[in-house]
Amino acid sequence: MRTEAAALGGIPETPSDRPPTDRPPTERHLTQRLATGRTAFDRSPAQASAVGRSPGSGPLAGHAPTEGTQADRPPTGRTRTVPACLRASLATGVFAAAALALAPSASAAPTVVGGGPAATETHPWVVALASRERFGEERSGQFCGGALVSSTKVVTAAHCFGRDMLGVADVDADLSVLVGRTDLRTDAGRRIDVKDVWVNPAYDGWTNEGDIAVVTLEEPVPADYAIRMAAPSNTTLYRSGARAEVYGWGDTTGRRDLSDTLRSAEVEMLGNEACERAYPGDSEGRFLSRSMVCAGEPQGGRDACQGDSGGPLVAGGRLVGVVSWGSGCARADHPGVYVRIAALARLLADQL
Template identity: 45%
Template structure:
């Protein structure tokens, strides 16, 4: 059985770690424009989509600007990292360009119950050293139950790999995936929890987030409904992507955003 993989990319390793965390070096050349099964996206259309980078500039995760100086991402992207080693890049559709803003991080908050992505609570809030002049994406609330209904079309975005274990994308990519039912997700993943996670993907696979997209947005109804978390491989039939269910964390995330 294939290992369950967190969707994280680092610039420091190219091997599969013993815990099943797939890490690959970011590409320096252009690649085919697919998240997995997606297309190029305009940063102007999705201005709240950001990526996380090391102090040397290597992209390793995604995130969502939710206020002038706050970014929501996945806890497994920031666990073990220091603010001084982390950057947030806003307004840069092409990673090889110098467009946009590179902000330093002054504080990293990780949900206190987080232990691993597959255990839930995979959310983190970054505080930036400046206010970004941009529109931002509101969080889904507990009353937004319709956004989590099976079949709801949602948008995924990121700069991650275009196949499991493949090369990272130079450009921001997007795709549309349907939210799956809790029963479907639980059948694929016994550890699935509908109180902390939500799944999205086609039964036949073919379209999905992948390594390096971790922490990036799952968007429906003009709101952030999920943060890319984990899954078995990428775009595999019968194994949808798993996302942190933002509505479940609305209260605690709002506290951090307003702090």
């Protein structure tokens, strides 16, 4: 498997001129982009070995993050991947006491919160990214979600391939995509090896802008499994008040209660002004309307959460967003933030 990259115009490549208020909040940001080598925090070789291999091994070792200084690194805590302290316990098949002791409250955490059961039989485009080497056999090794957009292509989040997510500097070993598997405890559906991963090199881990990646499968699936992506002309899908559905296998309570089965929740698309009020650029992050969309409920209660990263947000039968970040899970006035697929349509078309 190999990784590729392409530039995304208009998105800043470095944080050197960015004021501190642009930096992500300190609740959920767990991973950074592969291409630049910036990480939220480094793992020691001992920590990495708990979920697989030591950092710097494999053909992508040239992408290993540099050490840098603490001031160079963004704070931890905002993306919706499986928490680092839980990864080792998943790999060994037990929940370590330390992981439980560190579990956040429901108001501070991102499977889908406030939703209900869903099935891949009726939503075949919902897939799980998995690595049994990194995360063990329990829950099939799932660590992120994704959406089939063609018979061989999956759209997901760039931060799913960061060193802090996978525990290593390369992403070559045993990555797979689970297709048609509603329940992660079963062998239903297909486990398909990953051939290539394209990670947007313009993904900015400080702001989470451009948080997009495309996975290529080794084997095709039926073309009718795929979902169409939103185009720039599909403006009504993003209007304030429109309803959308988010899918995933992540935390259902905000207390790291990862779901074994696929879930979904209906959320309300919010206007840019509401999103900018929720995330004005303080410690909870900055919403950037040019490439992001936010969705939730004004009173809270329904949202994506940890473990849902990369999963689909769907409206009008089209993929309109990818789970990216947020402040806590299902909090009032703190909606989830998603990659705005329509804004990246041309970039994504080049990868299909």
